[in-house]
Amino acid sequence: MGVVVATGALSYFPGSANAFNPQRLRNSMNRLYGTRGVQTLEEWFALLNRLRGANVATQLRNVNGFFNRRVLWRDDIQIWGQEDYWATPLETMGKGEGDCEDYSIAKYITLKALGVSGNKLRMIYVRARIGRSQITQAHMVLGFYQTPASEPLVLDNLVASIQPASRRNDLDPVFSFNSSGLWAGNSNNSRADPMARLSRWRSVVSRMQEQGFV
Amino acid sequence: MSLIKQLWLTVIAILLLAFIGSLTISVTSSRHYIEQEVQIKNAxxxxxxxxSMTQLEKDDVSMELLVAAQFDTGHYRRIELRSPEGEILHLREAEEHIDDVPQWFINxxxxxxxxxxxxxxxxxxxxxxxxLESQHSFAYRTLWRSSLEMTGWFALAGMVSFLLAWWIVRTIRKPLVDVIQQAKSISARRFTTTEEPYTLELRQVVRAMNTLSGAVHEMLSEETSKLDVLRRRLQEDTTTKALTRESLLERLKRNLESNSHRASGALALVRVEQLAELNETLGRRGADTLLTSLVQHLREVGEHYGDADVGRLNGSDFMLIIPSATDLESVAQALNTHLNSLKASINDDVVLASVLADYQEGDTLSQRLAALDSTLAAAEARTDCLTMITQGDQRHALCTTQEEWREAIDQAMAAGVQLASYPVRDSKGGLIHYEAPSRLYMQGSWRNAGIFMPWVHRLQRDDALDMAVLEAALTHISKHHQPVGINVSARSLRDVHFIKHLTQRLRQAGRATQWLWMELPEHVAIHDLASFRLLCRELQPLGVKVGLEHVGSEFNKLADLHDLGLSFLKFDASLVSGIESSTDQQTILRGMATLAHSLGILAIAEGVKHEAEAEALFDLGLDGITGPGVK
Structure with missing residues (x-):
């Protein structure tokens, strides 16, 4: 029975497992957040169109700016009513609100959609000091590595501009990951895979597939 | 395809499907599950x-220690740390451990x-x-083991299912085969009955067929006894139930020409003296009782020797024919004893004169009757009423002593048997088969069976002769492709070894058996029904046509033979002789032929002497004729 359902779902969305599908995104957005969300989504499509073919620096700057401007930083508990919820870019854009990892995910996905290699992008867990106080807070930023060994550029929602990591004394890196480590190899078809619900990253990836990002 | 074969195939198919299906599903789902688990563990x-390593100082030793500690305490195949440039910083690797799993399974x-x-x-x-890669070679072994266990379990389940299936097939097969056999028999107009099987559906079929067979049997019994009443009225004396003169003399004639051991034997003639006076002294009824018990006593004398006939030649003369009786002295003694006890029980004043004579092949009726008559005159003159034996003219005999006969017969049989051939023809003159009595070369010429058969019988060479005749018949068939009919003697029929031997020989004969007809006298078959049944059962599957000859006096018992699948009946000459002018005989033969046809049996008339008889017989619906008038 399970086999039948899975093949049925796959054939209903042909090639949906790993394809960027604007029409599906529009439908998902319209269904979940109405016309306001669709408006943001159209702006996002316009951004993608504008930046396609531009150099990486331009892409990074514009994408960083797009989300920093459009999304309001709030805690997950206030947005989603739960401690830690990883939202998909669609959810982030739809709500117009997001937590630090929601920014990072949205930027990560957008840059990948623009053709930036996933190997160069890493989500980095950092300890952040807010303002001049000594209070530190768990935070996440997106790092851009020109080469694996090079110093990353940091795309952050606390600071509007993109800076090399060495300039960010307020951030203290702890660990990093990207899709290659967590979402590896043969589990591409993860929507029917029960394992997808076990990991936050896998969970967001599977929702993104449903909505039409990847 | 037979039902049983289908059943077997179904059982095998179901087992295979179940086995392959569950093995595939089990291996596939285990494989998927294991892959997932290992994948998660790896990640x-x-x-x-x-x-952990990110939190430490990045000196070589700490890094190596961490990799080593993780590797040594866990279950890993490989842990490696590469620099961003791709060069290996630290590597720990282990062999795969797959000891006892075949390579094809791993592949x-x-x-x-x-x-x-x-x-x-x-x-x-x-x-x-x-x-990081975890060690997952153990999983191959686990999977292999569970596959083996499953195979073993299915082997066991398969065996149990096969046992069950075998048992079911066995309980179905026998009744099924029986039902098929019975249906085949009935379609061949052999109305057999079988035991009702346990299986419900088959039971109903068998019950229906049994009912049919029973109805046929009943109908046959009724019809044959009606015909028998007619026959008796025609052929038997109404008072004493002895044969009429014509019937008896016809029997004697048949015996003389029979080419069998019946061709010689003893004749006894008993005359009740002064019957007219006895009628007065004993009364009409008393005299009838006397005559009836005389016939009864004569029958008892004859029964001692086998198939004997008693007839009333005229009002006071009674004759007993005992085929194959040779020792006239002992017959005389038996006859005396019986006649004396008869007199004692009725009236001592009754005078019974009796004479004995032998008969043999080549004798004529009139000559034998004359011999008896002349001696009877002498017997009547005697006062002691003892049986007299005719001292008639000595006839020429081939041999005089038993020893000489034995020698002559053994020599002749060793030299080979020749078959005579008398055709049996259908209404269009076509050949049905040749009757083929045996001939032996003795003392310079080929001798008819009537001469040596009594001695063959006496010397117990019947089965040897029967086999020799069979060989000769098979040779004839293979040479001329003509149907040949041969006889089986009463003694051979009783001999189980002979039948076995016969069957074996016929199995080797191939298609020749299709042309072989075998016949036995009616009374032999009726009196040894069990052996006759065995013979039919053994020979019919080989294509041999089995039938009866001299059918008449025991036709009413034919109902008991309705399930034997007889191929033909030859009606006795005593029913045939003079058929063209006797309406009673016509009624009887017509009825017999009709009954035979209803069972799919050919009706053939024996002893046909001339064209008028032949014509009348075919008009009555008989299928074939044979006899001196048939060429």
Missing amino acids: DNANALAL LVSFEVSPGQAVVQDGWSQYGTLT
Whole structure:
């Protein structure tokens, strides 16, 4: 029975497992957040169109700016009513609100959609000091590595501009990951895979597939 | 395809389907599950290790220690740390341990698990990429074991199912085969009955067929007894139930020409003296009682020797024919004893004169009757009423002593048997088969069976002669492709070894058996029904046509033979002789032929002497004729 359902779902969305599908995104957005969300989504499509073919620096700057401007930083508990919820870019854009990892995910996905290699992008867990106080807070930023060994550029929602990591004394890196480590190899078809619900990253990836990002 | 074969195929197909299906599903789902588990473990452990390493100082020793500690205490195939440039910083690797799993199974299952990967950070920069693979060779063994166990379990289940199936097939097969056999028999107009089987559906079929057979049997019994009443009225004396003169003399004639051991034997003539006076003294009824018990006593004398006939030649003369009786003295003694006890029981004043004579092949009726008559005159003159034996003219005999006969017969049989041939023809003159009595070359010429058969019988050479005749018949068939009819003697029929021997020989004969007809006298078959049944059962499957000859006096018992699948009946000459002018005989033969046809049996008339008889017989619906008038 399970086999039948899975093949049925796959054939209903042909090639949906790993394809960027604007029409599906529009439908998902319209269904979940109405016309306001669709408006943001159209702006996002316009951004993608504008930046396609531009150099990486331009892409990074514009994408960083797009989300920093459009999304309001709030805690997950206030947005989603739960401690830690990883939202998909669609959810982030739809709500117009997001937590630090929601920014990072949205930027990560957008840059990948623009053709930036996933190997160069890493989500980095950092300890952040807010303002001049000594209070530190768990935070996440997106790092851009020109080469694996090079110093990353940091795309952050606390600071509007993109800076090399060495300039960010307020951030203290702890660990990093990207899709290659967590979402590896043969589990591409993860929507029917029960394992997808076990990991936050896998969970967001599977929702993104449903909505039409990847 | 037969039902039983289908059943077997179904059982095998179901078992195979169940086995292959569950094995495939079990292996596939286990494989998937194991792959998932190992995948998760790889990813999680890689990230956990990378996280720990990220927190440490990035000196070589600490890094190596961490990799080594993780590798040594866990179950890993490979843990490696590569620098961002791709060069190996630290590597721990183990062999795969797959000891007792065949390679083809590993190739078939071949887990696809990608290694876990995580990046170790050194501050903002990447220190290296950690790749981690868990040991999953154990899973092959687990999977192999469980497959083996499942195979074993299915082998057991298969055996049990086969036992069950075998048992079911066995309980179905026998009644099924029986039902088929019975249906075949009935379609061949052999109305057999069989035991009702346990299986419900088959039971109903068998019951229906049994009912049919029973109805046929009943109908036959009724019809044959009606015909028998007619026959008796025609052929038997109404008072004493002895044969009429014509019937008796016809029998004697038949015996003389029979080419069998019946061709010689003893004749007894008993005259009740002064019957007219006895009628007065004893009364009409008393005299009838006397005559009836005389006939009864004569029958008893004859029964001692086998198939005997008693007839009333005229009002006071009674004759007993005992075929194959040779020792006239002992017959005389038996006859005396019986006649004396008869007199004692009725009236001592009754005078019974009796004479004995032998008869043999080549004798004529009139000559024998004359011999008896002349001696009877002498017997009547005697006062002691003892049986007299005719001292008639000595006839020429081939041999005089038993020893000489034995020698002559053995020699002749060793030299070979020749078959005479008398045709049996259908209404269009076509050949049905040749009757083929045997001939032996003795003392310079070929001798008819009537001459030596009594001695063959006496010397117990019947079965040897029967086999020799069979060989000669098979030779004739293979040479001329003509149907040949041969006889089986009463003694051979009783001999189980002979029948076995006969069957074996016929199995080797191939298609020749299609042309072989075998016949026995009616009374032999009726009196040894069990042996006759055996003979039919053995020979009919080989294509041999089995039938009866001299059918008449025991036709009413034919109902008991309705399930034997007889091919033909030859009606006795005593029913045939003078058929063209006797309406009673016509009624009887017409009825017999009709009954025979209703069972799919050919009706053939014996002793046909001339064209008028032949014509009348075919008009009555008989299928074939044979006799001196048939060429």
